[in-house]
Amino acid sequence: xxxxxxxxxxxxxxxYFVIWWWSGIKKxxxxxxxxxxxTEHNFSIIxxxxxxxxxxxxTLESLLRQNYPxxxxxxxxxxxxxxxxxxxxxxTFCSRFSGxxxxxxxxxxxxxxxxxxxxxxxxxxxxxSHLILMDADVQTGPAYLQTLDxxxxxxxxxxxxxxxxxxxxxxxxAYLLPERLLTWSIAAAAVxxxxxxxxxxxxxxYTQRGYDLAGGLAPLSQSLGGDDDLLLARMQHAGLTTGICxxxxxxxxTRIPASLREFIIQRRRHHSAGKYYxxxxxxxxxxxxxxxxxxxxxxxxxxxxxFLLVIKFLVDMLTLRKSSQxxxxxxSVNNFFIFEIGYLLHxxxxxxxxxxxxxxxx
Numbered sequence: 067x068x069x070x071x072x073x074x075x076x077x078x079x080x081x082y083f084v085i086w087w088w089s090g091i092k093k094x095x096x097x098x099x100x101x102x103x104x105t106e107h108n109f110s111i112i113x114x115x116x117x118x119x120x121x122x123x124x125t126l127e128s129l130l131r132q133n134y135p136x137x138x139x140x141x142x143x144x145x146x147x148x149x150x151x152x153x154x155x156x157x158t159f160c161s162r163f164s165g166x167x168x169x170x171x172x173x174x175x176x177x178x179x180x181x182x183x184x185x186x187x188x189x190x191x192x193x194x195s196h197l198i199l200m201d202a203d204v205q206t207g208p209a210y211l212q213t214l215d216x217x218x219x220x221x222x223x224x225x226x227x228x229x230x231x232x233x234x235x236x237x238x239x240a241y242l243l244p245e246r247l248l249t250w251s252i253a254a255a256a257v258x259x260x261x262x263x264x265x266x267x268x269x270x271x272y273t274q275r276g277y278d279l280a281g282g283l284a285p286l287s288q289s290l291g292g293d294d295d296l297l298l299a300r301m302q303h304a305g306l307t308t309g310i311c312x313x314x315x316x317x318x319x320t321r322i323p324a325s326l327r328e329f330i331i332q333r334r335r336h337h338s339a340g341k342y343y344x345x346x347x348x349x350x351x352x353x354x355x356x357x358x359x360x361x362x363x364x365x366x367x368x369x370x371x372x373f374l375l376v377i378k379f380l381v382d383m384l385t386l387r388k389s390s391q392x393x394x395x396x397x398s399v400n401n402f403f404i405f406e407i408g409y410l411l412h413x414x415x416x417x418x419x420x421x422x423x424x425x426x427x428x
Contacts, residue, residue, distance in 0.1 A: 069368030072360065077374045079357040083350075084381055090255025091388065094310060104219040109139040109211060109271075110192035113200050114184035116146040119155060121203035121321070126159045126166070134211040140165040142191055143202075146184040147171060152202075167191070182283045189277060198271040204229065204318040206269075213316030214271055222309040223276040224301050226253055228317045228393060229268030237404060238329060242322055244397060244405035245412070247389040254310050254392070262308040263347050267294035269318035272301065279304040289339050296342050314394050330416055337420030355413045362410055379406065 111129060115122050122143070129141055143156050145168060153170065160166045169187050174180045189197060196218060198211075217225050228250050233239050253264040280300035289296060302308065311317065323329035340348065361378050364371035383402055390397045 069364060069371065073364045073368060073371040073374055076357040076360040076364070077378070079353055080361060080378060081381075083354050083357075084385065086259070087252065087255045087385065088388075090258035091251060091392070092258065094254050094258030095312070095392070106135065106138055107196045107215050107218050108194035109196050109198050109214070110189075110194040111139060111141045111198045111200060112185060112188035112192065113141070113143045113202050114146055114181050114188065115143055115148065115152050115156070115202035116180065116184075117148055117150045117152060118202035119151040122152055123155050123159075124205050125200070125202055126156070128205040128207070128210075130159070130163055131208050132206075132211045133208045134215070136163070136165060139211060140167070140193060142167050142169065142188045144169045144171060144184040144188045146180055147174070178287045179289060182287055182289075186283045189274075189282070192274065195274045196271065197274060197277065199267060199269070200318065201229075201268045201320065204269050204320045206318050207315055209315035210318070213311065213313050216313075217309050217311060217316070218271070218273075220309065221307060223273045223306040224262070224298065224308040225271045226257065226262065226265045226298070226308065226310040227269045227271070228311060229266050229320045230317045230393075231320050231322045234322060238326060239322055240401050240404045241408040241412075242329075243395060244386050244389075244401050245409060247386055247393060247395060247397070248405075248409075250393055251385075251389040254312065257308055257310045260308075262298060262302055262310075263295065263343070265294035265298040268320050270294060272306075276301055276304070276306045279306065286342070289342055295339055299344060299347075312392065330419075333412070333416050334420040337417045340420070355417075358410065359414065382406065 113122075113125065118125075126141065126143070132139070141159075141163065143166070145153050145156060148170075153168070156166075156168045160168055169191060171180075171184050171187060174183045185199060198214065200206075214225060214227075231242070231246070233243050249264070253262070253266070256262045256264055277297075280297055280303075283297065285300070286296045298308075323332055340351070343351075358378075361371075361375050365375055386397055386402065386405070389395075
């Protein structure tokens with residue numbers, strides 16, 4: 067009887083999050099309109115680049131090919147302690163586009179996240195009221211700025227965006243596709259409930275007013291990660307209207323981690339910001355992952371609980387299928403089973419390591 071009750075308890079907890087997800091997704095898909103008459107916004111695109119000679123050229127090239135008036139956007143690249151050819155590459159682009167500028171950071175203040183400090187310098191130098199933050203290895207399509215402008219025209223001040231990537235043939239890639247789909251759709255569902263807590267620093271945007279109301283990045287300086295989630299939390303506290311880009315023309319394209327080691331370092335950095343999350347968000351994450359863990363473990367001690375695990379798999383499959391439709395991806399059965407096992411191991415082994423030891427950037 068105790069195992070039966072435990073199985074039901076964790077199953078109902080899991081179902082609560084699934085219902086929350088589906089209801090949020092439905093809301094966010096139905097609450098976005100573009101005004102018929104509007105004025106195009108001016109954008110300051112800010113990129114922090116640390117030894118990005120392999121990727122910065124492609125990123126800047128994609129930004130120069132925008133179907134958007136060139137006088138209505140500027141590009142500010144902050145070279146963060148670069149020791150490779152990043153700076154000469156940026157200088158070449160500065161000579162091609164008068165709206166591009168280069169800032170150089172030689173040293174970061176003690177106990178200050180290097181990326182946050184670099185972004186802060188770029189934001190301080192921005193001339194326009196709408197800010198787009200991008201990683202140095204993100205490529206955009208020609209309608210990127212026009213699409214983001216459409217969203218800002220609807221009256222929002224914070225725009226969460228989606229960092230797509232080109233899937234490869236590795237097991238890591240097979241896991242990352244459904245894992246990213248789930249993460250993107252959780253972010254979208256939270257926006258639908260007007261309780262946004264998850265953003266992606268790879269590419270997103272907000273107004274200068276929103277940034278100032280949230281207190282900027284300085285209060286978050288000691289966290290290596292979190293220039294997205296933690297700032298978003300402060301923006302939500304300030305009451306800023308938040309949206310998420312669900313149009314593919316506005317998504318950025320980035321790369322997947324080149325190795326398992328790079329993936330672990332990246333995820334430890336991302337998860338480490340969790341210690342600064344609001345208590346309700348921490349409790350939500352804890353409850354969700356605990357219920358997922360016990361739905362896996364209980365059949366080992368109480369075999370009838372395997373029925374609930376099978377139902378969980380079916381629900382997960384439907385959820386990921388819906389996510390793949392929203393974000394224009396294609397999932398295979400192979401993706402699904404690799405995800406189910408990988409997601410459990412990821413949050414059982416890698417996530418806890420994010421709160422111990424020294425967190426590296428790379």
